[in-house]
Amino acid sequence: EAGVVQSPRYKIIEKKQPVAFWCNPISGHNTLYWYLQNLGQGPELLIRYENEEAVDDSQLPKDRFSAERLKGVDSTLKIQPAELGDSAVYLCASSYIGEDIQYFGAGTRLSVL
């Protein structure tokens, strides 16, 4: 069984540019999470989807961040425009609805110059 797939693995952009990350969860997992992980810190939740519905986006900076999961499977996270402080690893995770265990993808390491 394939795990959570994220792309790209690395992204380098200049500040004020837009950037997008893609996530394909484990097949059958209805719940999808996007996390932000800064160096030396634990993952911090940005948004949680159950199927195509964003059920918790309270931590998502909506002025520049957006996410979608149109068909309830793949998801994209976008930043526009990116700022220097957005440099971090963006992790996607998935789980079955009602289960607590989350399975993480390899993450996208974003560097904003």
Place this chain on the structure above:
Amino acid sequence: GQQVMQIPQYQHVQEGEDFTTYCNSSTTLSNIQWYKQRPGGHPVFLIQLVKSGEVKKQKRLTFQFGEAKKNSSLHITATQTTDVGTYFCAGSGAGSYQLTFGKGTKLSVIP
């Protein structure tokens, strides 16, 4: 909001020594999970504890959940170089699927 604190932040041990990391929550948890993140890798689920006072073992790893369900610990007996990485605890409150992660304990094992 819920806060989860972990100590120590870093731990350097000689191979063969034991290692313990501690996790404390500001609120009562419904469950606590432990994850391991290797250098350059992503968090990988290790175990989930649900019951008050629960103790679970995985080979050399022993996990405990406090009686009040506000603290937990991970103990590794006789560390090996393969144990290197950052260990995170993550807790969720009653009726919530949101996990709050601690900052992690980074373990270095000196051969």
